[in-house]
Amino acid sequence: MSSLIAFLIAFPLVIGAVLLLVTRASVRNPIVLASSAVIIVASIAAVATFGNGDGVFFGLPNGITPGYAILASEIAITALIVVIGLMNRRFLAPAMALIQLGIAVFLEATGRMPEVDAQRLFWFDRLSMVMVLIIGIIGTLICVNALGYMRDYHRASPMIRGRRNVFFSLLFVFLAGMFGLVVSNYLPMMLVFWEITTLCSFLLIGYTRTTETIGYAFKALNMNLLGGLGFGAAIAILADQHMTLDLAKLTSGPASGVMLGAVALLCFAGITKSAQMPFSSWLIGAMYAPSPTSALLHSSTMVKAGVFLLLRLSPAITGSTVGYLVAFVGLGTFLFVSLVAVTEQNTKKVLAYSTIGSLGLIVGCAGIGTPELAWVGVMIIIFHALAKALLFLVVGTIENRLYTKDMENFDTLLSRLPRVSVLALVGMAGMFIAPFGIVVAKWAAIRAFLNVPGGQGAVMILIMAFGSSLTLFYWGKLLIKVLSMKNVSEYELSIQRRVSRYEWLTESALAVGVIGFTALIGPISDRVVGPYALAAFHAAPQTLLNIEPAMLVVMLAAVLFLPLLALWASRRPYDTSDFYTSGRNADSAHVMGAALGGSRTVTLRNYYLEGVINGALMFRVGTVTCAGVLIAMVVTGMVVR
Amino acid sequence: MKRTVVPFGPQHPVLPEPLVLDLILEDEKVLDAIPTIGYIHRGLEMMVERVEYTEMGFVVERICGICSFMHGMGYCVSLETIMNIEIPERAAWLRLIWAEISRIQSHLLWLGLGADAFGFENLFMHCWRMREQILDIFEKTTGGRIIHSVNRIGGVKRDMSDTELAAILVQLQDLGKQFKKTANVFGTDPSIAHRLGGVGVLSMEDARAVDCVGPMARASGIATDTRLIGANYYDRIELEPVVETAGDCLARVVVRMREIDQSIDIIRQAIDKMPKGEGMPLETKPRGNPMGEVFTRLEQPRGEVLYYVKANGTKNLERFRARTPTFANIPAMIKLVKGCELADVPNIILTIDPCISCTER
Amino acid sequence: MTPAIYGILFVLLAPVFGGLLVGFDRIVSARMQGRIGPPLLQPFYDFGKLLQKQARQVNPVVEPLLLGHVAFMAVTGFLLLSGTDLIFTAFVFALAALFLVLAAGSVNSPYSFAGAERELIVLLASEPFFILMMAGVCKVTGESSFAGVLASSKLVAVELPGVVLAFLMVATIKLRKSPFDISTSHHPHQELVSGLTTDMSGRLLAYVELAHWYESALLAAFVVLLFNWSIALGVVVFLVAYALEILVDNSTSRIKWQLVLRSTWVATLLFSGGNVLALFLLGR
């Protein structure tokens, strides 16, 4: 049993090392495909082996303890950061890495580290199970997708030096780090995996090695190292006070005293990693990396590590001031990034803001910590991972065909790239349309917030009401663009044929996942998420009251029926007409008469609420506000308690 | 960066007449507006080649169906000037009265259309309900609601009896009272203030720079009114130009609303001062063919109109040219449309009270 | 099984209610304008004619989307009355409205597109209110279904005066009345021609009408939630509110989208938000 987990961590590492040496695509493609298949099978096998998913603890095969391996890994990671940092003349990141290493060495040298329980190194429960499946399936699908994407990416941008061996190697190492992170129970070990994901995301963001991306990469590194520092400090406090470094024990119930301070620091780490305000900018900067990187960072890895940790910590902070403050960091982030997203024209950035917002919701849920909200948090993790991975991959595909990320250039996409558009529509629907999972989760969140006593509850509901509407607005804009149609030329139609089969395969699989999991929301709730919440909070979540999962399935069928209807309608002859142009000439290729004679193509631009919402200002206000709340959270945890 | 292009006109519900703008928008802010006209251009000025000068007046009346009377009058005044004809006093007074009734009609019509453009259907209906009373007066006194054909070179065709005039005055003063209520709505409704106040502001300097005329100029604080040059018996009337200083759409509305009252007052003065009695001469018959040229200026509801007539001693004029107020106001409109909101475009276009058929002839 | 019957009744009768309401509206508006106005059944005549008329489509996705719009308006009503969670129906309501936006936006013509964008803005302006209202109703009564709220002994409106106030404002948006009728041509002469219905003809336009009737009936159902002593009381209050809307419609001009968004949000935040906050603070 434990060997399966060890395999899940070790195998991607090995493949990563192998891929580093492979420079030929013809060799790399089969390796990536085969190892992806192996990882998928292994993660499913791991979940199947653990049966009903009640929490189990175990150690390494044959009872090996990590011993100095943890310290050695940390030294290796720190060395790498220091070297790369100095090579690029950046000193903040090396300094933070060194401080963190210093803490570890100090703890080890002074013998403050408590004894490791060799049988409680790993913790596998339903939350880990969900995460393992997400990483193992969605993560590998992204790797496969990258095979097609990176080929076109380098064709389109010949200026960038191809280092695809490094890229793919990093992807697999990243997966290994994530697998380790979600099953760790021993905090120092978790920190190592934590830093591996930080390092991998840093290297992936900086992949193109332009001045711009190197800047963003270091921004991401700095912010995440700051979070890592918090993590390290938490370990130091716990170790210093001879408290447990066992995550499960730490979070078995509400924390108090010194322990709450350590938990607050861990929450801080989770908030940096999940790119909540004031740390959102690193994830926005990460948008300049190739799209599979974004897909990986946003859906199955990295930011999900942050919210995973916060959900784990949720039982420890529930009901405390720290918990409320964590919740407000998340919900504040949700509101402010939604306001910013409304004014953003770059599709990938809109997706990024949407991710930060969704994570904000999870953070909000984790901070309050009721069984219902834990349910909501896990549901959002599942559906967000599916939909967002799909969206980023599709946007990547579109980007490689149309050479644009500007949402305004996505118009008439349904005519130009019909099949890609359908995938995009599924992804977007998954993010904000009613019967799909995230909306059900949002509804459940509002329901749960109704039970939060005092003014906090009211404020949370207000944030949810306004935030959800803003979400509707920016997704609606994008949806309009994708859904519009016109007559296209043969050439434009031929563009779609150049989408690689890797991309078709993975994106279709994710689209099926988005729809399928929504249809299965009832069983998922009953079998996985509900019992998880019960286990974590010792109370069964009362969520799907007054909503029949069967009814959701019917609604879903109704929504899905419409595209089929459209398909049927488009095959049938219908009375066509030009669009209205005040009586001027117009034709179906969207050309209309111009005032001074001749003709002009119809161009339309979405509204960005100029003069009502100032995106840059909102971002600053949100950053400052959330920074304030965050500082208050840490101070409360550390000092006030 | 991509920008929305909205084809505004020629067929557009807020424009009763075809005017074309290509609006380049960002959100709904108009960054640029490319205008064109020409959908009504008939070649009316060239009709002098085919229509004898005695009949040409009826063609000129059809430059525009709203200021039909004023156009007929302008043409006749021009030829009277060329041919040195002194028209009978009563005819001149009657012309003045009809002209002012036309102004009231035109302003009421415009106020209604303007209200409809910003979504105030109710006001549109009430303005036009009042306007029907004016049309009744026209129908009673000239026989036509829209095209009157009472002007002749040398005078007018029909008389109005003194009792009829008195009744008209009573009716108009009553209408003025009714109109007070409507004017009150325009002046006090906050939603109208939102739609018109501070929208399409034309400063006095800008107004001078674009050479606009009529209520457009007066709303920007320029006290210009062609009636002040005193021709056509206006020198016998006490008249202060209606001037507002704000220069926005609301000011242009207010100017026109105040001018309705002013016109009623002018009609009262005219009825007081004109010679009374039945069977007074109304016409001085023109003799021979005209020879010479003239520029004539009149104040129409929309502003100053200019006629140029050149006669060469034959039955057909050599050149007829009308420069209507809208022609002079279009540059101002184009200037104002740039930088406003899409929702303001109809208001701005309408506050110049555009008459495209006047403009294009 | 009774709730489901209520739901089915809604689906069947709401169009009649909505159509008569529009007919009544047109007569009253005409009288206010000094006219006689059309017959009471005029909306049904128009609807019948639109069905008889040729439907010319700009592209094949418009009709399915509009069908979705009608269907989900009906579904919202069905769900509401058949006992689905109130807050969830607010989300379904938004989805139904979104379909109209998508239908208009997919045409990709300047006027439809501008109408669609404005409708999105209007959705953005009104949606927070509906979520807040439903949350407030649930909070006050402790119930989460239509029947539950009706059975509650408390009169919701008494505890949610701010929500009632904001409802009047937001209803103006949903009933497409001036000053908030920025996305469709409620009054004929507007800058967007017919707003988001510009490129819809024949039965496509009839779908929009039908959906609007459902929407009106839904609003009536929402009022019943607020005045939950009896359905009759709710409907009477709704009719009074509707008469008020007609009056407002006839005495205001259409305002610009910026003000629509700002004013509605401020009203939602101050009245509904304040009201809900007070509820929480008072621990109700």
Next chain:
Amino acid sequence: MDSASFLARVGDYHKAGWRLALINVTTVIAAPAPPHGAAAEPAAPATDAPTADAAPASQAASVFEIAWAFAKDREFETIREQITVGDAVPSISEFFGAAFLYENEIRELFGINVTGIGLDLQGQLYKTVTKVPFSHQAIKARLAATAAAAAAASAASAAAAEKKA
């Protein structure tokens, strides 16, 4: 015409606060006007030149008289220039922005080559069926057509009268 001195005069009007009231063109069919000094006096018809309504001699060049009319309160003044076909006329857009509409119009209707119009509508202002309807040729053609129609009508009426008789 002398562009520089003309523009200077227009500039003076502009500086003195005059308003552009009209730019008017009249088609004058006469012998070529004297090259200079034509502005002050009206076109003096040469002794043997036909009048406008008579059939013009085919050799005569088209002459346009352009009048720029300025108004200031009660005053009203014009600058007049005579030009022959093909002469370039400078735009006065730099002083009077509103001139663009007049200038586009006279270019389209009279075929006068106005240079440097502030907002050039590229011949799309009226877009008439008869191109340049006020040009010399167009007028001549129309007059001939009218004369022919009149002749035909009188012949027909004469025939009818004969028949009656």
Next chain:
Amino acid sequence: MSFFSRSPWILHYDGSSCNGCDIEVLACLTPLYDVERFGVLNTGNPKHADILLVTGSVNEKNIEIIENLYRQMPDPKVVVAVGACACSGGIFARAYNIQGGIDKVVPVDVYVPGCAARPESIIDGVVQGIAALEQKRKKTA
């Protein structure tokens, strides 16, 4: 009987008219004449309209506009020419830029005479247009 006779929606387009007939068309909507009594709406949008009311004649520039508007109207549809200019070109028939009545461009079903056409005759024209609409519907149905 179909619903067309109870709900004729109008699109008004101003060709090369002098405004006279235009404002009379608008006057039909206002309290004195109130054509909404008969279910008539002025839509301002060809896609919603059943009856195309054209005032004024056809000139070089608006010829394609009238054609486009007519083409964009869904069937069944009827054209009513309002006023002398729309019927034949009227007083401007021989002006250089006028090509004649609107029957030069689109098939006209009802001719309403008058310069300017009076509201009563415009309403009468619409009523006759409704009859034509009914006939066309029968033909297509």
